[in-house]
Amino acid sequence: MHTLHVDLGERSYPIYIGEQLIDRGELLSRHIRGKQVAIITNDTVAPLYLERLKRSLNGFAIASVVLPDGEAHKNWQTLQLIFDGLLQARHDRKTTLIALGGGVIGDMAGFAAACYQRGVEFIQIPTTLLSQVDSSVGGKTGINHPLGKNMVGAFYQPQAVLIDTATLKTLPPRELSAGLAEVIKYGLICDEPFLGWLEDHVEELRELDSAALKEAIGRSCAAKARVVGADERETGVRATLNLGHTFGHAIETHQGYGAWLHGEAVSAGTVMALEMSQRLGWITAADRDRAIRLLQRAGLPVVPPSDMSADDFMHHMAVDKKVLDGQLRLVLLRRLGEAVVTSDFSSDALESTLRADYGAMAQQLA
Ligand SMILES: NC(=O)c1ccc[n+]([C@@H]2O[C@H](COP(=O)([O-])OP(=O)(O)OC[C@H]3O[C@@H](n4cnc5c(N)ncnc54)[C@H](O)[C@@H]3O)[C@@H](O)[C@H]2O)c1
Ligand SMILES: O=C(O)C(=O)C[C@@H](O)[C@H](O)[C@H](O)COP(=O)(O)O
Numbered sequence: 001m002h003t004l005h006v007d008l009g010e011r012s013y014p015i016y017i018g019e020q021l022i023d024r025g026e027l028l029s030r031h032i033r034g035k036q037v038a039i040i041t042n043d044t045v046a047p048l049y050l051e052r053l054k055r056s057l058n059g060f061a062i063a064s065v066v067l068p069d070g071e072a073h074k075n076w077q078t079l080q081l082i083f084d085g086l087l088q089a090r091h092d093r094k095t096t097l098i099a100l101g102g103g104v105i106g107d108m109a110g111f112a113a114a115c116y117q118r119g120v121e122f123i124q125i126p127t128t129l130l131s132q133v134d135s136s137v138g139g140k141t142g143i144n145h146p147l148g149k150n151m152v153g154a155f156y157q158p159q160a161v162l163i164d165t166a167t168l169k170t171l172p173p174r175e176l177s178a179g180l181a182e183v184i185k186y187g188l189i190c191d192e193p194f195l196g197w198l199e200d201h202v203e204e205l206r207e208l209d210s211a212a213l214k215e216a217i218g219r220s221c222a223a224k225a226r227v228v229g230a231d232e233r234e235t236g237v238r239a240t241l242n243l244g245h246t247f248g249h250a251i252e253t254h255q256g257y258g259a260w261l262h263g264e265a266v267s268a269g270t271v272m273a274l275e276m277s278q279r280l281g282w283i284t285a286a287d288r289d290r291a292i293r294l295l296q297r298a299g300l301p302v303v304p305p306s307d308m309s310a311d312d313f314m315h316h317m318a319v320d321k322k323v324l325d326g327q328l329r330l331v332l333l334r335r336l337g338e339a340v341v342t343s344d345f346s347s348d349a350l351e352s353t354l355r356a357d358y359g360a361m362a363q364q365l366a
């Protein structure tokens, strides 16, 4: 087992990475204050891992809340089911919520923990690649609004993150690829050597090679912990973790939550951010194409949905959380391995980015 730390003063916590950690009850127990535990999961993950987790929490009074699966359920109605379950089981202020699942479960369970009786503790047990490399770390919790992605939520840090890499063995390949979009993001925004490593190991990752997975998850979590430790509430550098997300969230909202996976939308959005960075003369066409090729090799879409117009993008991007005083800010690349958050671009540059022929670009590189 490998342990990393998110350094946030009194809100600091460990990230444990290893195989079969779900069975390590003694590790989890260190982070549980009271006698009550509520496991929040969904109807896909529950049959796979819920009983094992319950067994390893021997001695605690355990309630479980099994939610309907999917991004389309990341909303108020589903959140209410968590509160219903906690109240029905008479959970008090010393209860600990455990999020067992992907990013949807982690974001919702974390938000429920932030709200229930004005705040109870929670632990993340992420079971998708995306949640292991990104969403379980950093304390962004929340739900979607029909008008915008993750528009209602709270910054609320977990007590611990327990990453059992063996859970990835049951993950569908499409979901694994979606997670790779966020892994590649770290290379692009802050770690160019990692990008080179990913170019050498992307096939191994897709084949679930355990050494490669451990390396990719460890390096991704270390990057995320570093950024979050420097800027917990996104007043500066943390916004670089949003590379590709302004375009990507527009895709997710416009297509209907769940039609495009988050990682898929981030991948196409990253291509748009690369294109814009190239149009501004910050990266070369060769840099852009290098990154697009890696996304393609990861099994990710690199072309935005054909039914989305430039106006559709502008409409959804206007509610992005990085918009300040009505001004759109985007995460772009100064070079591969260095991101900036900027509003320093002309409307022409944005317009031509939205109208670029991504289909032709993808075909040429495939
Ligand atoms: N809080 C953050 O910092 C942050 C960061 C990135 C993404 N997110 C959010 O995370 C969500 C996406 O997360 P995701 O990609 O994990 O999607 P997800 O939570 O929908 O999980 C993907 C699918 O995999 C299933 N699944 C989970 N673990 C499994 C396993 N081990 N075996 C088989 N199936 C399994 C799920 O039931 C689901 O069907 C989005 O809502 C996104 O906004 C949040
Ligand atoms: O942790 C962060 O900060 C991120 O931006 C990570 C993103 O991958 C993630 O999708 C996040 O939920 C997006 O945040 P939002 O504030 O744009 O909703």
Ligand SMILES: [Zn+2]
Pocket: 134, 182, 245, 262, 266
């Ligand atoms: Zn993301």
